[in-house]
Amino acid sequence: MNVSTIGLRRGLKTAAAGSAAAIALGFFSAGAANADTFVPLPGGTITKTLADGTVVTVTMTGESANISGSMGATPLHRNVWVSGSAKVETSGGASGTIQPGYIVACQLTLGGKGGADTGMSSNWEGEGVKQTAKSAGNMSIGPGQAVDYKILDLEKADDFGAEQHRAANPYKGNGSVTWADSTLGVSGCAGYAQARSYVKVTVSTATVTSNVTLWGQPFSIG
Incomplete structure (x- = not known):
């Protein structure tokens, strides 16, 4: 995923290694979790009446997050284990799908370039920070990004025997889904990181097709 950056050119005339060391001090102020922290979350409920009267x-209940130390073991890494349960209830025998997930967002990304032999780049989705410093270069810092983590990965063969993956569970009338200790990881994030759960439900009746989304409470992951 490409990230647009905003150049910081305020006196960055020192060697790239020195600049990187100075910015690294800022990483530690982001407060990445070093010990497990259990976060109980309130879940929630939403009710919607469709155009044909279907309610x-x-x-979402039993939602929690357990923030733990990442194997990356740097302030650029975050790791959290999430659990919860969601259900949908409809009147009139509606059908559809129920899909839980999390939006995970990073505050800042870091990058830079100083000619063919110097570069610093960041990809917080998994590659982390890579640095080669052979001469002075310009550093840049830019806005982070939000990523949609889908909790379910349901496998099913299609009509031709090929493997399909679905992130939503079908239901008819009522339906539910539970997840336990699903891991969300962030690498290369040069600022605070936050996550928020959601449950996206599609509803189909004889006359109406609609979507209902329940959002959970946002929480910090360091």
């Missing part, structure tokens, strides 16, 4: 209720 849809989406509820």
Whole structure:
């Protein structure tokens, strides 16, 4: 995923290694978790009446997050284990799918370039920070990005026997889904990171097709 950056040119005339060391001090102020931290979350409920009178209720319960030290073991890495349960109840025998997931966002990304032999880049989705410093270069810092982590990965063969993957569970009338200790990881994030759960439900009746989304409470992951 490409990230646009904003150049910082305020007196960055020192060697690239020195600049990187100075910025690294800022990473530690982001407060990446070094010990497991359990975060109970309130879940929630939402009720919507469709145009044909069908009543849809989406509820999330037992939601929690356990923030733990990442194997990357640097302030650029985050790791959290999430659990919860969601259900959908409809009147009139509606059908559809229920899909849980999390939006995970990073505050800042770091990058830079100083000619053919010097570069610093960041990809917080998994590659982390790579640096080669052979001469002075310009550093840049830019806005982070939000990524949609889908909790479910349901495998099913299609009509031709090929493997399909789905992130939503089908239901008819009522349905539910539970997840336990699903891991969300962030690498190369040069600032605070935050996550927020959601449950996205599609509803189909004889006359109406609609979507209902329940959002959980945002929480910091360091």
